[in-house]
Amino acid sequence: MKTIQIGKTGLAAPALAVGCMRLNRLSRTEAERFLKTALDLGLNFFDHADIYGHGDCETLFAEALGLSLSSDLREKLILQSKCGIEQRDGNTIGYNFSKSYILRSVDAILKRLKTDYLDLLVLHRPDALLDPAEVAEAFQNLKKAGKVHYFGVSNQNAAQMALLQKYWDEPLAVNQLQLSVANCALISSGINVNLPSGAAGSPDGSTLDYCRLHDVTIQPWSPLQYGFFEGTFIGSDKYPELNRVLEEVGAAHNLSPAATAIAWLLRHPANFQPITGTMNPTHLRYLSAAADVQLSREEWYAIYIAAGNTLP
Numbered sequence: 369m370k371t372i373q374i375g376k377t378g379l380a381a382p383a384l385a386v387g388c389m390r391l392n393r394l395s396r397t398e399a400e401r402f403l404k405t406a407l408d409l410g411l412n413f414f415d416h417a418d419i420y421g422h423g424d425c426e427t428l429f430a431e432a433l434g435l436s437l438s439s440d441l442r443e444k445l446i447l448q449s450k451c452g453i454e455q456r457d458g459n460t461i462g463y464n465f466s467k468s469y470i471l472r473s474v475d476a477i478l479k480r481l482k483t484d485y486l487d488l489l490v491l492h493r494p495d496a497l498l499d500p501a502e503v504a505e506a507f508q509n510l511k512k513a514g515k516v517h518y519f520g521v522s523n524q525n526a527a528q529m530a531l532l533q534k535y536w537d538e539p540l541a542v543n544q545l546q547l548s549v550a551n552c553a554l555i556s557s558g559i560n561v562n563l564p565s566g567a568a569g570s571p572d573g574s575t576l577d578y579c580r581l582h583d584v585t586i587q588p589w590s591p592l593q594y595g596f597f598e599g600t601f602i603g604s605d606k607y608p609e610l611n612r613v614l615e616e617v618g619a620a621h622n623l624s625p626a627a628t629a630i631a632w633l634l635r636h637p638a639n640f641q642p643i644t645g646t647m648n649p650t651h652l653r654y655l656s657a658a659a660d661v662q663l664s665r666e667e668w669y670a671i672y673i674a675a676g677n678t679l680p
């Protein structure tokens with residue numbers, strides 16, 4: 369499995385991360401099989417969040433792998449989790465980046481994952497009431513206690529990251545952002561600079577370039593979806609041309625159409641680390657093949673255009 373460096377951490381990680389948002393849809397036996405497949409493929413980077421399955425995904429993960437504080441397996445894994453979305457009775461009641469909330473969340477995550485440290489902690493969604501100095505204090509506290517090694521953000525733009533960096537003096541390692549070929553304003557805004565077309569705006573404040581400039585690893589989430597959880601474009605009637613081109617390009621590289629969509633992300637020189645969401649071991653195996661393939665420029669642009677993205 370091809371590896372990439374995560375930000376400036378020195379951590380070498382597989383080019384694909386395994387997202388665990390739907391792990392609780394699996395039985396214990398299915399989860400064991402799925403996670404074993406991931407590890408056999410060299411996919412040892414797992415993305416969690418405290419809210420996935422209201423904590424059940426983290427609990428099942430630890431159970432299925434037989435994790436414990438003395439487990440030898442732990443150091444072979446790279447565990448990332450997220451906090452900051454506050455829920456009550458399954459409903460989101462707000463975002464919360466207060467120091468006490470972050471510290472409490474991490475303790476609960478560690479307990480569920482049956483570990484004493486996270487490799488990475490990611491702030492899930494920007495809190496409107498953010499006090500960056502308080503977040504930095506929380507990070508400092510977690511780092512000093514050895515509970516978290518590195519920190520990142522999710523769904524943040526360049527200015528939000530820069531604001532946090534004014535107070536937190538270690539480089540943010542990752543920014544987890546929604547990104548697929550069917551949902552790629554992050555990329556298309558940079559192609560359409562200074563044009564009056566709909567794609568011209570850069571509402572994210574050049575987040576892609578900020579991350580490249582500061583060596584922050586972008587982790588595309590929902591790499592196979594369109595809209596906001598509207599479904600996957602793979603095999604969708606809404607994307608006939610994209611599916612045709614993914615099939616054609618994939619055939620040339622012995623990749624499935626879904627793996628080709630992942631190869632499209634991996635072809636970007638920013639060294640994205642896409643987070644897969646499949647819970648199907650066969651799908652995961654197919655997707656992992658994308659890491660061994662380098663699409664040509666022509667193939668990359670053909671897929672970009674086939675998804676309905678335009679070039680000026």
Ligand SMILES: NC(=O)c1ccc[n+]([C@@H]2O[C@H](COP(=O)([O-])OP(=O)(O)OC[C@H]3O[C@@H](n4cnc5c(N)ncnc54)[C@H](OP(=O)(O)O)[C@@H]3O)[C@@H](O)[C@H]2O)c1
Pocket residue numbers: 386387388389390415416492522523544545588589590591592593600602626643644645646647648651652655
């Ligand atoms: N930071 C954030 O705000 C945020 C938000 C959402 C998600 N995430 C993270 O990103 C991860 C991925 O998100 P996602 O699940 O939306 O990603 P995704 O990989 O785009 O979507 C996965 C879904 O596509 C389906 N699918 C259909 N055909 C497939 C094929 N041929 N190959 C693979 N999958 C196929 C999967 O079903 P099968 O299981 O049947 O394959 C699964 O339901 C999550 O697990 C989570 O860790 C982060």
